[in-house]
Amino acid sequence: MRRFTQGFYGYAVALFVCLAAAALFLLITPQSREEHIPRLDYSITVANFGHAVPYQVWAPAKDPAGWVPNSNKIAKGQNGAQVLYLGYATTKRQHAMFVQSDEKPPAEFASRMANSDKAVGTEQINGQPWERRFREDKNQRTLVRALPDVTLVVTGTADWPELAELAASLQQRPKG
Template sequence: MANDVATDTTETATDAPDDAASARPDRRRRLESVRNMVLSMAALCAAVLALFVLNPDEEPDDTVQTMEYDVASVTAARAAPYDLLSPEGLSDRWRATSVRYDPRGAFGATWRLGFLDPGDEYAALTQADGDPARFITEVTRGAEDTGATERVDGRDWARYEGSKYDALVLTEPDVTTVVMGTAPWDRLAHLAGALEVRADRP
């Protein structure tokens, strides 16, 4: 009887390592399956990213909302207490992206018209009849008067330079006109030269 018990104990002891050994390959297979799945997902994501990078939008300009500004400038000219300016004769490569007239803005009656120039740089016209110094500082984001001027259609515009925008500024008794942006000086001058009084006031 004692020998039988010993034999049973020995068989049980020798069965345990076999079970552990068989469990290890199963665990290894599961880990390998998880790793393969992760690698497959990473490869798929990389492929999708590569397709996105190598095939950009064929018409990126569709993301820029352009608008017509003639009607808005006519309406603003009728309400403005000064001679409101609007560009005439710009090519189609100048795309208007914003237009707004605020009769009670922070700097008085304020007219603003924004563009992307032919080089996709920002250029804008803005006018107001409030405090000139505060208005210029605000719209140009702190640009400073260089003391130089730009002669445009017989009038001298002051040149301002700043870390964000450069600007051409024309200060008159009843209105301050600013042409500003990231566009180069020749484009800013071109926009300033295209400005004409919108003669639709009553």
């Protein structure tokens, strides 16, 4: 018995027992081969945001098909302004986020959300012009629409058609 607790053979037996235990654990532990992205309902966050701000809130009328809403929050922006964030995993599993606030000045808010202050063009979405911004080093595309009472930003690593799809889904919610 003493030869299994000392020297090379003892080391080899201990190593074999540990590897066998690890292999057994991996064999009996359930494993999922499917991607799982947590789906988070943002309806209460949007309702709470609507009660906290003095303007009508924008939100998707319906989530784009195949998209998974996976994050949402209300945060304080500059000068105490409220900021609503709704995040998604797109059909192509890229990131897209809708952000809105009445933070002043609107151009600074949009630049902070886009990580860029350089416009690269405009795009018509539902008959309304949205400013395009692109930050190459972060692969971040952004659509910005500045309204009199609120600034809307759709941003992320998603491609332009996916961001436009999210922007097209936005509708003003009734105040109440």
